[in-house]
Amino acid sequence: MPSLHDDAAPASAFRLPEAVGILGAGRAGTALARAIARIPRLHPGTAAPRVVMAATRPPAAVRRHLLIHAPEAEAVPVDELAAGTELTVVAVPREDLDDVDPALLAGPRTLAVVDMTNTWGDEPVPDWLAGPGDTAAGPGTVLIARRWAAAGLSVPVVRAFSEISHHELGTAGRTEEPRRALGVGADDPGPGRDAVAALMAALGFEPVEYAPLARAAALEPGGPVFGRETAAADLARALALRFR
Numbered sequence: 253m254p255s256l257h258d259d260a261a262p263a264s265a266f267r268l269p270e271a272v273g274i275l276g277a278g279r280a281g282t283a284l285a286r287a288i289a290r291i292p293r294l295h296p297g298t299a300a301p302r303v304v305m306a307a308t309r310p311p312a313a314v315r316r317h318l319l320i321h322a323p324e325a326e327a328v329p330v331d332e333l334a335a336g337t338e339l340t341v342v343a344v345p346r347e348d349l350d351d352v353d354p355a356l357l358a359g360p361r362t363l364a365v366v367d368m369t370n371t372w373g374d375e376p377v378p379d380w381l382a383g384p385g386d387t388a389a390g391p392g393t394v395l396i397a398r399r400w401a402a403a404g405l406s407v408p409v410v411r412a413f414s415e416i417s418h419h420e421l422g423t424a425g426r427t428e429e430p431r432r433a434l435g436v437g438a439d440d441p442g443p444g445r446d447a448v449a450a451l452m453a454a455l456g457f458e459p460v461e462y463a464p465l466a467r468a469a470a471l472e473p474g475g476p477v478f479g480r481e482t483a484a485a486d487l488a489r490a491l492a493l494r495f496r
C-alpha cells in the first residue's frame with residue numbers, strides 16, 4: 253500500500269472495525285453503508301462491520317429511509333451513534349456543520365472521526381469554514397479538525413471517501429487489480445488512520461495514506477484527482493505535489 257509516511261504500519265496489519273457509525277443518511281452516507289454491506293461478497297467469509305446511522309430525522313424515519321437505500325444499516329439516535337463504534341464518519345453537508353456536536357462523534361471505543369465532507373459549489377458554509385478550499389489556512393478538513401479538537405474531540409480526524417461520488421462508492425470497489433486509489437489522510441499516522449485504511453481496502457479500493465491533513469487540498473473539488481479514477485502512484489504524487 254503506497255504511503256507518504258515511512259513510519260506507517262501497513263493497514264493490512266489491522267483488523268476491520270467491528271462497528272462504524274455514519275452521521276448523515278443522504279447520498280454519501282448511504283453509499284458508504286452499501287459499500288460496507290458488499291464486504292462479504294468481495295471477501296467471502298469476512299463479515300461486514302455493523303453500520304449504525306443517524307440523521308436529523310428521528311430514528312423511525314431514518315429506518316424507513318434505510319430500508320430502501322441501505323437496508324443492512326441500523327438507525328440510531330444521534331446521541332447513541334458513537335456509543336460502540338470504532339469509526340464515526342461525518343457525511344452531512346458542510347453548511348450544516350454548526351449543528352453537529354463534536355462531543356457526540358466519539359465514544360469509548362472510537363479510534364477516529366472520518367471527515368467525508370466537501371464544500372460543494374456556492375454552498376453557504378459556516379464563517380469559520382468560508383473561503384477557498386486551499387487557502388493558507390489549509391483545506392476545509394484542516395479547519396474542521398481544528399474546530400472539533402478545540403471543542404474537545406480527543407480522537408484524530410481522518411480525511412477519507414470525500415473524492416469519490418456516491419454513485420461509484422457504493423459499487424466501484426473490486427478485488428481485482430487495478431483497484432481505484434483513494435486517500436486516507438490524518439495529521440499523524442496511528443490506529444485511527446490505519447482502521448480507516450483497513451476498511452477502505454476491504455471495500456475494494458487502494459488506500460493511499462498521507463499526512464498531514466493539509467495535503468488533502470489535492471482531493472478537494474476542483475483539485476486534480478477529485479472525482480477521477482486514479483492509480484495509487486498518481487494519487488500519491490498528487491498528494492505530495494500539492495503540499496506546502
Ligand SMILES: NC(=O)c1ccc[n+]([C@@H]2O[C@H](COP(=O)([O-])OP(=O)(O)OC[C@H]3O[C@@H](n4cnc5c(N)ncnc54)[C@H](OP(=O)(O)O)[C@@H]3O)[C@@H](O)[C@H]2O)c1
Binds near residue numbers: 330344346
Ligand atoms: N453525494 C456525493 O456523491 C458525495 C461524495 C463524497 C462526499 N460528499 C459529501 O458528503 C456530505 C453529504 O453529502 P450528501 O450528498 O450525502 O448530502 P444529502 O444527500 O443532502 O444528505 C445529507 C444528510 O445529512 C443529514 N444531516 C444534515 N445535518 C445533520 C445534522 N446536524 N446531524 C445529523 N445529520 C444531518 C441529513 O439528514 P436528513 O436525512 O434527516 O435530512 C441527510 O441525511 C457533503 O459534505 C458532501 O459534499 C458527497
